[in-house]
Every structure is written in C-alpha cells, then in structure tokens.
Amino acid sequence: MFFDTPAFGFFLVLVVFLYWRLDRKGQNVLLLVASYIFYGWWDIRFLGLIFASTVVDFFCARFVGRSADPKKRRLFLAISVCVNLGFLGYFKYFNFFVDSFAALAHTLGLPEPAIALLQVALPPGISFYTFQELAYIVDVYRKEMEPAESFLDYALFISLFPHLIAGPIQRPSHLLPQVQNERRFDAxxxxxxxxxxxxxxxxxxxxxxxxxxxxxxxxxxxxxxxxxxxxxxxxxxxxxxxxxxxxxxxxxxxxxxxxxxxxxxxxxxxxxxxxxxxxxxxxxxxxxxxxxxxxxxxxxxxxxxxxxxxxxxxxxxxxxxxxxxxxxxxxxxxxxxxxxxxxxxxxxxxxxxxxxxxxxxxxxxxxxxxxxxxxxxxxxxxxxxxxxxxxxxxxxxxxxxxxxxxxxxxxxxxxxxxxxxxxxxxxxxxxxxxxxxxxxxxxxxxxxxxxxxxxxxxxxxxxxxxxxxxxx
Amino acid sequence: MPSSTSSSETRPRPLKYIVGLLAALLIAQTAIQQGATWVMRHYGKNETRWAAERAAANDLKHDGKGVLLMGSSVLFSVDPDLLQKKMPDWTVRRAVMVGTFYTDWDYCLRRLTREGLRPDYVVIVALPFQIFGDSFRGDYLPLHWIDRADIHDLARDRHLDLTAETNLYFSSINSFFALRDDVRGALMNAFIPGHRSLIVLASAGTRVYSDAEIERIAGDRLVALQTRLAGQGTRLVVLRYPAPGMDAHWAVVERAAAARKIPYFSAIDYIDKKKFIDPYHLGEQGTQEFTTLLAPAMDAALRPFRAK
Known part of the structure; x- marks a missing residue:
C-alpha cells in the first residue's frame, strides 16, 4: 500500500479512529494486524518472511540477553545476524553475486558457474527492517538495552507500518520503549x-x-x-x-x-x-x-x-x-x-x-x-x-x-x-x-x-x- | 497573531484546532473536487464530446448498416459528418477514446454492449502500438469506459497490484479521482509553457517488441475481441491508420489479422508528413482528405459482409 493512494488514506483514518479507543495492548494488537495488512497489500507471501525473521530475532535476543556465557551470547548473535543477512542476501544480492562471479570468470577465461538465477520478487523494505533488526540484536548483545519481553511488542517494533517500508530506520532504544509504554494523546x-x-x-x-x-x-x-x-x-x-x-x-x-x-x-x-x-x-x-x-x-x-x-x-x-x-x-x-x-x-x-x-x-x-x-x-x-x-x-x-x-x-x-x-x-x-x-x-x-x-x-x-x- | 516564540512543544493545543484543521481540509478538498469535476463535465472538451458521441452511438441497432468507429485520438483525423455524408447507405458513428489502448476499447465495448449498444461493425482506428501495447488509460477508465464489475477482471488481465486495483475502484466512485489527470493537464497547459510538448515526449513508448511478439499479442487480442463482439452479432474490422513511421508495425498487425481472418483494410498507406500537426494526428486539410478516401475504402471493406 503506497502512502500517496486513497487506500492508504482510508486505512490510516480507520486505524487512527480505532486506535484511540483501545488500551495499550489493544492498540498494539491493532497496529500489528494493520501493519501486516499494510505489508501484505503488496504480496501476502512476504508476510511469512518478515514473521520468520521477527521470530528468529526475538528468541535470539532473549537468549543473548539472558545468557552470561560469552560463547553462547556470541553464538546467538551470530545466528541472528546470519539469518537476517541470509534473507537479505538471498532475496536482494543472490543474482547480483552470481552475475558478478560469472562476469569475473568470463574475464579471466574460466568456465562460468552453472548457477541458475532466482526468479523472485524483492520483498519491499527488506533492507530497512533488516537493519532495524540488526541494530536490536547488537544493542542487546552490547547490553545497551534489555531484550523485549513481549513478542507482540517486538513484532510491532519491527513492523510498525509508518516506517516498515522505507524507514526512517528506527533505533531500538528510541522506538521499542514507545511500543512498550502507554502512548498518550497529544494534540x-x-x-x-x-x-x-x-x-x-x-x-x-x-x-x-x-x-x-x-x-x-x-x-x-x-x-x-x-x-x-x-x-x-x-x-x-x-x-x-x-x-x-x-x-x-x-x-x-x-x-x-x-x-x-x-x-x-x-x-x-x-x-x-x-x-x-x-x-x-x-x-x-x-x-x-x-x-x-x-x-x-x-x-x-x-x-x-x-x-x-x-x-x-x-x-x-x-x-x-x-x-x-x-x-x-x-x-x-x-x-x-x-x-x-x-x-x-x-x-x-x-x-x-x-x-x-x-x-x-x-x-x-x-x-x-x-x-x-x-x-x-x-x-x-x-x-x-x-x-x-x-x-x-x-x-x-x-x-x-x-x-x-x-x-x-x-x-x-x-x-x-x-x-x-x-x-x-x-x-x-x-x-x-x-x-x-x-x-x-x-x-x-x-x-x-x-x-x-x-x-x-x-x-x-x-x-x-x-x-x-x-x-x- | 503570529508568534515566533510559541513553541509547539510547550504550549498545549486544544482539540478544537485539530477539528478546525480537519474541517478546513475537508471543505477545501470537497470544494476543489466538486468545482473541478463540474468544470470538466461542462467545459472539458473530452467530457462533452464523449457524452455526445455516446448518445449518438445509442442509435445503432442491428439493421445491417450500423458502423461504430472506435479507437484512440487518431480517430480525430476522421470527420464523422463528412464520412456519413459520403456513406449514405450506412449509419456511421464515432467514439474517440483519447489516450487509449486495446485494453480500454475491449472493456469499453463490454460495458457499452451490456448497456444495449448494437453496432453491426466495430472499426478499430488506432496506431499499431495501441493494439499490441500493454498500456491502458488507468484511473480514467472507470469514469465512462469500464463497469465496476469488470475491474477485478481487468486487474487480473493486466497483472495489476492491489494498489492499482483499489485506485480503479476508487475512480469508479469518485469522478474527480478519475478526472484528476485531465484536470492537472488542463491547469499545467494553461500555466506552464511547453507542458503539452513535454508530456507528449514523456508518454512515448519505451518497450521494444519483436515482430513475433507483436504478431502473437495483436493476433490474440483481435481474436478475443472478435469473439466477444460476435456474441452480440457484431463484426470487428481493423483500419490501417496512415501515421508516418508505422509501416513495419502495420505489416505485422496485418499479417496477424489475415492469419486469423480478421477483416483489415487501408484507405491510403501514406499521407504526406506535412499534413500532420504532430507525429500522429492529421490537421484540418489532412482530415478532410483522409475522410474522403476512407469512405469508399470502408464501404468496399464492409459491403461484402453486408451482402451475406
């Protein structure tokens, strides 16, 4: 859903109207559902990707945050970083690297690799939410913030629809507390x-x-x-x-x-x-x-x-x-x-x-x-x-x-x-x-x-x- | 009243300002929409012309002599009154759909025939790339040319995403939204020098089609349209419009039509470039000449079917 379409206008009015009639938890549930509808508007299949990435990060960050063992902390940090960059690399850079490697091989007179290019659409905003997820796991690893206790809060922090597709890339320390705490109507x-x-x-x-x-x-x-x-x-x-x-x-x-x-x-x-x-x-x-x-x-x-x-x-x-x-x-x-x-x-x-x-x-x-x-x-x-x-x-x-x-x-x-x-x-x-x-x-x-x-x-x-x- | 020291962060703002702002936005939006739509409907050349052409086309009933010329703005190069005068045995009507492609004519014919339009012949008058090109008129389409019930089919046919499809539905209930491109064009033409020239330049096609692609796409489309029209007892005919530089594309379209037994005819293959006012449209003199040549050619093309 693009911001400059009537569909978004109606969507926003409806969400805001309902939003201020709910308590904090209800607001977060509403926003999470709305954000997934907003994202799924492009292609419903992309929802699986953002959800999977959110789940992995949420649990990795909890392990990193709770563990006192530096090796385990590093392991879960690495898992999270690899999953995030893996998704990004697969969807965004796979064809680029295959092409570039083939061109290099051709230049050097080597046989070109027989790797088929992917026929997949790039999930919108994947670079933005990946960076936000990386910032979160790194901040938790650095002990600059506590991992989120609630999956709902964390999922909303990643997918909140105004920033989901093209940022601004939100710092966990700035946005997550806003998601976790009560928002008051400020005229x-x-x-x-x-x-x-x-x-x-x-x-x-x-x-x-x-x-x-x-x-x-x-x-x-x-x-x-x-x-x-x-x-x-x-x-x-x-x-x-x-x-x-x-x-x-x-x-x-x-x-x-x-x-x-x-x-x-x-x-x-x-x-x-x-x-x-x-x-x-x-x-x-x-x-x-x-x-x-x-x-x-x-x-x-x-x-x-x-x-x-x-x-x-x-x-x-x-x-x-x-x-x-x-x-x-x-x-x-x-x-x-x-x-x-x-x-x-x-x-x-x-x-x-x-x-x-x-x-x-x-x-x-x-x-x-x-x-x-x-x-x-x-x-x-x-x-x-x-x-x-x-x-x-x-x-x-x-x-x-x-x-x-x-x-x-x-x-x-x-x-x-x-x-x-x-x-x-x-x-x-x-x-x-x-x-x-x-x-x-x-x-x-x-x-x-x-x-x-x-x-x-x-x-x-x-x-x-x-x-x-x-x-x- | 203006205060450079009043910080929005420190001074609480009562709700009435929000209500006032929303009301002002709503009133301004409604006024612009209603005003612009009214002006376009009453003074917009395309709107008034289409209403007249649509009403005139309603006369066409199956009597063996009803001809509807339908197509893009190149159809302005046909003078309907002169053509009717030169073809007294026929009832000729014209429906110009500015800036349109095959998809637009297809869905418009679905709507018009559903509403009772019954020509014996539909003659497509367009440029070849408008027959095989993948563009269409966009949000304007639902204003006059497509039934709301067909929008989902169109979205599926054209592989539109949900945003584009939603916009079409919105256009079908909000005339201003459908007309906004025309409103903007009128304003820009009035106030910004060279706007029209820039837009013509900007709207030139970019995709290059191979001959095989053109033959396949044009052939499939003409067959689909012919089949649909045949269900209403109407025959599809394609006219070669003599815009300069289109010969190669026309040759492929002609081949596609011939292979599928779709009637195709030409009034004249070449008209002097000087008689065109832009790359596609004939000037006044060219229009008269082309129409004069078109009448006997069309009569000859259609009469064999009439005899049957």
Missing part, C-alpha cells in the same frame, strides 16, 4: 502530524513525481538530442526527484506515527544546502547515516585506527552503504564517490570543513553549497543509471552543447516544481523548523496544510510512481 503532536503528512504528500506527489518525468526521459536518452543539456537537466531532475520522494515519504511516515502518539527521528534537514560532504551526510537520510556510523564505521575502528585506517573505514562504510541501496555496481560506485569525496575533504579541508557555516561570507557559503550540490549530483548520475554504459554514455555526450526547445520546457518544469521545495528549504534553514510555519500560530500552519493539500489535489502526477526507496 500538539497530532496537529503537527497532520501537517507533516500533507507536506510530505506535496514533496512526493507534486515535486518528485513531476521531476521524475524529466529524469526518466533524460536517462532513457529521450529528452531531446542527448548532450550537455539533457544530462544536466536529467541529473538535476533526479536530484530533486529523489529528495522530494524520500523526504516526502519520511514526512508522511513521521506524520502518520505522530497521529498514533509515536515519535520518529527526523530523516532530512535541507541536504542540498550542505556546505561539505560531511555536512551533507548529517542532513541526508540521517537514520541511515547514523546507523552506518554506529553499527559499521565505529565497530570497524572509526577514526581510532590511524590516518590510513580512518580512510579505509570511511571507504568501506560508504561502499557498503552504496551496496545497501541496491544490487548493482553503480550503487557501489555511488558510495565510492561519496567515500572518496569524504576522505579527500577530510584530508584537504579539515579545518575549513569544521568551520561553521555562519562564519562564512554569503558568497563563500553559496560557492560551497553549489560545489557540494554538484558533487552530489555527479554521484546521483551513477545512482540513477541502470548500468555503467548508461552512466558513461550520458557523460560522453556532454560535449554536445545543443539546446533545444524541449530543454527549455524541462527547465521551466524543474523551476516550477523543484523551486518551491528549494524555497522551503531556504526558509527552514533560516528558521530551523521541521516544516514551514512550525513555530507559527495554528492558523498559519492550517493555511500551510490546506495549501499543500490543494497543490497535491490539483497538481499531483497521477501515474503510480512507487517511492524510490521502496525498492531498497
């Missing part, structure tokens, strides 16, 4: 949740889905004559598409959660106003970047292993982060570009990178913002391209400087649809609010929500464009 939170939902719908349905039209055509080589203009417009359009899409999803997820008394972490903070790549990763997909930091970069040694070790850990983290997004080498390259960029930035600009944006001159600030935005766009080119051939093909044609009327139309569309999101970001950067008018009077916020809803009603691109991060 403030409810009111702001409604506004976040409409703000998110605007980002997704109006901004992202319109930019998608341009990006899709440019990457298919159909935005006029392929050249500098089509590549640049295509990459710009994709940059705003993926930002609108994912930040919109996160807003709707957070807003929906707030209607039921939950709080989810903020996932985006004006990423295209970042003044360095490090700053970008503090603003983009924050729940993933902090997860990678805490469960990968720091356990690898972080910056405690000397200069070379730090760069190695940085690269490994970004490469794995790239691969997490999808089973394609272009995603790995995307991660690699960010890894190299972060390492170079650390090496060359360390002092300046730490310089606070407020201390820079406006011109310097904008130069850095524009530079970082274009570095990020260069990486998006590989992220969006279906293959290296497509990515390098788009780069190769950039010598052709032809500008056609269709490029003007595409530029006008971009300005009309990405422009408002950019303006909103500038405003949010100034006010440090989570959404426009957050700290203003209720009437301002109501006007904002109504405006967003009107824009969504009239300007939403209608073809179903699945949220990009659903596939991850």
């Amino acid at each position: 403030n939170s409810f009111y702001n949740g409604l506004i976040l939902i409409f703000s998110g719908l605007f980002r997704k349905c109006v901004v992202a889905d319109t930019c998608a039209i341009i990006a899709n055509k440019a990457f298919a080589g159909q935005l006029g004559v392929p050249g500098f203009a089509s590549t640049l417009l295509g990459v710009y359009a994709f940059a705003w598409q993926i930002y609108g899409d994912f930040s919109g999803y996160s807003d709707i997820a957070r807003g929906s959660a707030q209607l039921m008394g939950f709080h989810f972490m903020v996932n985006f903070r004006q990423p295209y106003l970042a003044t360095s790549l490090q700053d970008f990763w503090r603003r983009w997909h924050i729940s993933l970047s902090t997860w990678l930091r805490d469960y990968l970069y720091i356990p690898l040694g972080g910056n405690r292993k000397g200069v070379a070790g730090t760069y190695r850990n940085l690269m490994l983290t970004m490469l794995i982060g790239g691969l997490w997004h999808g089973a394609r080498w272009t995603f790995v390259v995307w991660g690699g570009i960010h890894g190299v960029g972060l390492a170079l930035e650390r090496m060359l600009l360390r002092r300046n990178a730490d310089k606070r944006a407020g201390a820079m001159s406006p011109a310097g600030l904008w130069v850095r913002r524009i530079l970082v935005f274009h570095l990020v766009c260069a990486a998006w080119l590989f992220f969006r391209a279906a293959s290296f051939a497509e990515a390098f093909g788009m780069i190769r044609v950039m010598g052709n400087l032809t500008w056609q009327p269709v490029h003007t139309y595409a530029l006008v569309h971009l300005l009309c649809f990405a422009g408002p999101l950019f303006a909103m970001d500038l405003l949010l950067e100034q006010t440090q609010e989570e959404f426009v008018f957050e700290k203003r009077h209720e009437l301002w916020r109501a006007a904002y929500a109504v405006g967003m809803m009107c824009a969504v009603t009239l300007f939403a691109a209608t073809q179903i464009n699945a949220f990009i991060y659903f596939q991850f």
